[in-house]
Amino acid sequence: MTNYTLVEKDSFIVLGFGIELKSDYTDYAGINKEKADFWKAFTEDGRLDALKAKATNDYVFAVNEAVNNKMMHYAGVMTEVSEPAPEEARVIQFPKGEYLIVKGEGNTAEELNNILTGIAFGQVLPEAKDFAYVGGPNAIVEMGQRNGLVFGEIWIPVVRK
Template identity: 60%
Template sequence: MSVYTLEEKDAFTVLGFGTELTSNYTDYMGIAKEKADFWAKVTTDGTLEKLKALADDSFVFAVNEAYDNKMMYYVGVLTNETLPDATRVIQFPKGTYVVVKGDAATAEELKDTLTSLAFGQALVEEQNYEYVGGPNAAVEMGTHDGKFFGEMWIPVVEK
């Protein structure tokens, strides 16, 4: 059974606060530590709450994006509003997305699980579409029965 679906999405905008990931792109442990440290910072310094106050819904985005020749990682929300100190307004294109659904005991575990399934399995299995770059996001959508649930959204194009 497949771990993903293909879905058509309208274009959407995520307002985000971000950090540059400086570990080598093959250093999974280094990247994971940088992301965890960043997440801890934005949840304790008020950044996440500031974003949530502007959000169109309750979704929280963890966005990965190669931008300006840098590997960037953002926390963000769906909104058309902006903040003067926000790092970036991230435009996601209209089109086909690989969508992986999952749940986990913690928000961090959810992001890790979704990312692993998406890049380690779904994109490997998919024969008709491929990821050619652009922002992708692990989307925390809420909690149910004590677990965090969400989806990974990766824009793809036909091969």
């Protein structure tokens, strides 16, 4: 099985701006295109830089969450509760508990996202015997760059079986 760790995390908050994904949940190419188009626009119009100014660290979060039976995707940053959120933003609460962590790197943030999602949801979770993902927000955390590659982790809340 792929290398992964289970880590206990305190609850944390991500301030995110997002879109509803319209592609069917099995249409990976469609979902990936929607996400890529969103990130391109969000980065080019300066909203990502403005969001980073509200962050408590240098990480950029790509959050996936089901909200009212809709697949949502957010660009976000970790922030403090006391910070007032802009009207169009969503405050995403990640629960205290155990998280599946898979580390990786890619040539781009989009490639990192695809690699980590594939490993976590395509390999680790289907093979897991002691824990399971039962929903809630999950995130690809872009942590920086080294040797010309983007590196980061996927954080998925899990429960013991």
